[in-house]
Amino acid sequence: MSAAASLPLLDAGSRALLQGLGALHTVVVAAEPSGRVVFVHDPDGLLGSTDLENPDVSTRGTPAARAIVSALADARTQDEPLPLRVFPTADEAHQLRVFQTADEAPQPLRVALLDRNDEVAAPSDELRRKNEELETCVRSVSHDLRSPLVAVLGFTRLLRDEFGEPIGRTGQHFLDRIEQAGKNMERLLHDLLELTRMEETPNTPVHVNPAAVLQQLAAEKKLALDEARITLAFQNETPVVVCDRTRLYQLFSNLIGNAIRFVPNDGSGRIDVRIEDVEDGWQLDVDDNGPGVAEQDRARIFDPFRTAKHARTSTDGKKSSGLGLAIVHKIVEAHDGRIHVENTPSGGARFRIWLPRP
Template sequence: MVDFTLDIADRMQAENALRESEEKYSTLVEQSLTGIYIVQDDKIVFANNRFAEIFRYSREELIGIESWRLVHPEHRDLNRDIMARRLTGEEAPSEYEAKGLTKDGETIWIERRNTRIEHNGRPAILGNVVDITKQKRAEEELRRINEKLKNFVDVVSHDLKNPIISIQGFSSLLFKKYQEQLGEKGRMYLEEIKGSARRMEILVSDLLALSRIGHVASRFKDVSSLKIVSNIISGLKGRLKDKDIEVVVGNDLPTVYCDETRIYQVFENLFVNAIKFTSGAKNPKIEIGYEDGGKFHQFYVRDNGIGIDRKYHRTIFERFLRLKEIEDEEGTGLGLAIVDRIVNSHGGKVWVESEKGMGATFYLALPKAS
């Protein structure tokens, strides 16, 4: 009799625990910020409140409806294929984005995550959905704005180049034919005009380069980084000689998979930057080397110049930022911003390690080809 009573008490305790667990599960599902559903035999057999809100149905209307009706025609094949592969145990994306359709026919964007479960003893799909329509619209609006900005920069750059070329041409002609008549002060003013035109030309070129990164298709191929660096040094030979800068290049610079034109610009901008930083150094020196960074090729450009205060280590890569300590008449403040944008478009990263007065080392990490 005692054993029987204990058995009933144990069973009641287990049932109460199960009921509490089910209530907690139900509350969790219904309070979830994500839409939760179960599909079996291509029909919805369960949907929580949030799922119904996203697709603008009542929960009663959703039960028994074919799941494909909630998917935009563009993505029905994709959705059907992923669910079928999931049910058969094949490999399928754990989460993906697809267009959906609400009850009133509006197109929405959904981020989906699903998995295979057993429901009432048979295979089914348990899914989670998040409405990302606002995010997608914001991204599209940003893309349109960026495209308009790029077109604007292209037009302005083109329209500015012609008068700049005219100013440079007529300035040179004026200097060549009338320098005696101009006198010393006139020649000085003319040099100022030519210098300003040259700076404007560089600024327009930098703006154009910055606007095209990520918009113009990159052409990736295997490229010798040593060849790139050697060509840059050859092109800057005059400036290096004038400033008596020693250059040291590592002999282990690897072949990298990249857009050669863009990465050439990265190394060139970093090298020119180092030349500026070493201005005034007693024994100016620039080193370009390589370290194996595992999944990344890690390069560095090191100088023994004025160094960079820690507070500028991130902002130095922003547009139009120029350090006051550097005397640079032709600089636009876009060189390092261009470097940062190109490296990011390659899936890499760039950063600086430096202390004021202790030189600077710029690191560049590019992913190795898989």
């Protein structure tokens, strides 16, 4: 089947998507959930003259055709929406990837992309270089902005102390607004620097008592917890974990700080932290009794600047930088661990982390 012959079967959005992919990839094949092939882009003839819907293709087709038919058949067995996946090919010269367009699209499709490995590697190297440049830029800008911000906050405090009476209550109110905005910016710059430093600062694994870390955090966050009437509960005795202590402190600090912004502040708010030995490492759970995380938000909740709609500003006016959970994710990755979010049986959020034994 030629690409031109199949295009009339497609809606305008799918047609534009596949034509765009055809300009970027060596081979593009799209099929409906039923298995009917509706688009083929193969200018180099890697699929031969094979009819991809012919049952014999799995044994008599070209290596590229066999790999694509097998991958699309495997995709049809998936009940969940299929993310981008890499499938094996008969040689090492090509890379095969398959993804599924959104179910809510007018015409959901399974799409196979076949590329030569050298064509895949070049964009990856370029993307890595661009990412490194971006991180360097963010680090530089965040550092350079701190000096004028310190000056703004310093002169704001000086103006309040020296001229508080002449400017009156209205002036004091404006100074408070300036100072709070400056502190929010200071927090954002701090978190941006932390996020960019993760890659270049190696972990220093030591034996850590998580209970001691949590006791330190409970003391530091006592004012915020008391103001919102939130209970923070954790074990007095916990298993010893091998990890970077500073990173574990940051991990718990960000997760507890995130939970404080979501749980009720009417006296019923509760955050529970548990650490358990498991067969191949340690499991860390941070639960709260807030509104939980909607299923459609869970996949991207660890993206930078991703905030949930139920979050509130803390009682002192502090706002989230939107980077706390991204930092947590980076810390877990740096320890070769895993993290995911789910809802507890009562409906609150549960952040579950697994850290491997060294």
